[in-house]
Amino acid sequence: MLFFQNLGNITLSNFAKLGRSSFFLMHTLTASITVLPRPRLLTKQLYSIGVLSFLIITISGLFVGMVLGLQGYYILSDFGAEESLGMMVAASLVRELGPVVAALLFAGRAGSALTAEIGLMKATEQLSGMEMMAIDPLKRIIAPRFLAGLISMPLLAALFSSVGVMGGHMVGVGMLGVDDGAYWSQMQAGLDFQKDIVNGIIKSIVLALLFPGLLFLKAMMRFLLLKE
Amino acid sequence: MGNSVDSATEIVSIQNLSFSRGDRKIFNNISLSIPRGKITAIMGPSGTGKTTLLKLIGGQLYPDQGSVTVDTKNVHQLNRADLYTLRKRMGMLFQSGALLTDLSVFDNVALPLREHTSLTESMIRSLVLIKLQAVGLRGARDLMPNELSGGMARRVALARAIALDPMMIMYDEPFTGQDPISLGTLVKLIKEMNKTLGHTSIIVSHDVEETIGIADYIYVLSDGKIAGQGNPEQIRNSDSEWVQQFMNGYADGPVHFHYPAANYNKDLFEI
Numbered sequence: 016m017l018f019f020q021n022l023g024n025i026t027l028s029n030f031a032k033l034g035r036s037s038f039f040l041m042h043t044l045t046a047s048i049t050v051l052p053r054p055r056l057l058t059k060q061l062y063s064i065g066v067l068s069f070l071i072i073t074i075s076g077l078f079v080g081m082v083l084g085l086q087g088y089y090i091l092s093d094f095g096a097e098e099s100l101g102m103m104v105a106a107s108l109v110r111e112l113g114p115v116v117a118a119l120l121f122a123g124r125a126g127s128a129l130t131a132e133i134g135l136m137k138a139t140e141q142l143s144g145m146e147m148m149a150i151d152p153l154k155r156i157i158a159p160r161f162l163a164g165l166i167s168m169p170l171l172a173a174l175f176s177s178v179g180v181m182g183g184h185m186v187g188v189g190m191l192g193v194d195d196g197a198y199w200s201q202m203q204a205g206l207d208f209q210k211d212i213v214n215g216i217i218k219s220i221v222l223a224l225l226f227p228g229l230l231f232l233k234a235m236m237r238f239l240l241l242k243e
Numbered sequence: 244m245g246n247s248v249d250s251a252t253e254i255v256s257i258q259n260l261s262f263s264r265g266d267r268k269i270f271n272n273i274s275l276s277i278p279r280g281k282i283t284a285i286m287g288p289s290g291t292g293k294t295t296l297l298k299l300i301g302g303q304l305y306p307d308q309g310s311v312t313v314d315t316k317n318v319h320q321l322n323r324a325d326l327y328t329l330r331k332r333m334g335m336l337f338q339s340g341a342l343l344t345d346l347s348v349f350d351n352v353a354l355p356l357r358e359h360t361s362l363t364e365s366m367i368r369s370l371v372l373i374k375l376q377a378v379g380l381r382g383a384r385d386l387m388p389n390e391l392s393g394g395m396a397r398r399v400a401l402a403r404a405i406a407l408d409p410m411m412i413m414y415d416e417p418f419t420g421q422d423p424i425s426l427g428t429l430v431k432l433i434k435e436m437n438k439t440l441g442h443t444s445i446i447v448s449h450d451v452e453e454t455i456g457i458a459d460y461i462y463v464l465s466d467g468k469i470a471g472q473g474n475p476e477q478i479r480n481s482d483s484e485w486v487q488q489f490m491n492g493y494a495d496g497p498v499h500f501h502y503p504a505a506n507y508n509k510d511l512f513e514i
Contacts, residue, residue, distance in 0.1 A: 059345075140338070144343075147301050150355070150358050151327075
């Protein structure tokens with residue numbers, strides 16, 4: 016009996032959480048529209064969320080690309096197919112690693128900075144203060160950060176992939192002697208804009224919706240719960 | 244002072260309010276009213292829910308029972324838009340100041356004006372400078388909140404709270420942790436602003452001397468109940484032992500020095 020009770024409890028509370036998250040995401044999305052006429056709030060966040068993540072994304076992208084170039088070369092050269100290195104590196108970056116690893120790095124750097132910032136705002140009563148000034152913190156604090164994340168994440172993923180391709184080129188062509196022309200032409204021939212690049216961008220937009228959304232939810236949850 | 248709702252003389256009316264956090268009852272069926280245009284103090288030891296009371300008045304918390312009426316409107320029955328409209332007419336000064344750390348002093352004071360009015364930037368500038376002049380910090384307009392002392396931060400927050408010329412201001416522990424000079428400044432400011440701007444002030448505090456010096460009416464809270472009320476004179480001469488202990492800071496009295504424990508001798512020799 017107790018087992019069923021617990022099962023019911025867990026299921027219900029998870030559904031409640033899901034509902035709260037959806038409401039939160041919905042409110043954030045509608046609030047984001049109100050940020051658009053106030054570009055200054057947005058550009059500030061684009062800088063602190065996007066531009067400041069530049070370095071870590073570039074370095075990680077470069078090294079991931081170099082590793083792909085090195086290991087890919089060893090495996091492909093067994094079959095005499097090292098000319099396909101460019102395609103392999105680009106496909107794995109653009110379709111898979113770019114959006115996912117960039118999202119993880121983004122969540123690690125910008126996400127933790129954001130949650131810390133919002134946590135501090137809560138502790139120093141800034142959010143409460145805004146509420147009492149009849150300023151919705153969701154519109155003023157969350158929405159610009161959310162929108163900035165949504166804009167910068169696909170761009171950072173694209174940066175990650177491009178730098179990775181360069182890294183693969185550096186190792187494959189520069190050090191291991193794959194033909195330069197073959198590296199680029201194979202890539203160009205093998206990758207489809209619609210199927211690979213657009214899908215990669217869509218993937219990173221979906222992750223951009225989920226990741227910062229979840230981070231904000233964690234940061235805001237206690238604040239929202241206290242209010243109710 | 245009765246508890247009947249009389250909107251001409253009362254701005255806030257609290258009826259039969261109960262509120263609890265978890266199992267702990269913070270307020271147990273209290274009723275009080277706050278007169279318009281006066282300075283009303285709500286006093287009591289730490290943890291009696293003074294700040295909670297302000298949050299209930301501001302509609303940030305919901306009571307378990309009872310009602311809070313501000314300017315004839317029941318705060319907890321308003322929808323979000325109406326609540327926000329009402330809040331524009333209430334200023335609140337937080338203990339920490341609650342200034343936005345990424346905005347300068349000027350921008351902090353300008354924030355409510357920019358958010359809620361469509362005034363031109365030059366008009367906002369003049370208004371902000373007038374408000375900052377009132378708290379004596381016109382010269383500090385370009386400083387960031389982390390460059391301000393605690394007392395200055397509270398004065399900036401006060402300038403921000405009066406930016407929209409509210410009908411009442413709630414002060415949350417305005418005197419805590421201030422040096423004598425900023426304490427004197429804050430006391431003077433609260434008193435003068437109440438007189439010149441004609442708004443209602445609600446001060447939540449446990450600093451007896453400062454508060455009693457400026458308050459017109461005082462409520463003393465204890466254990467979720469009102470332990471005493473009246474003007475400063477009545478409170479000073481209250482026959483309630485509890486109020487006397489609080490006002491004079493006696494270490495022992497109705498609030499015992501010792502936290503409830505087993506017999507001392509028995510406790511010591513128990514192996």
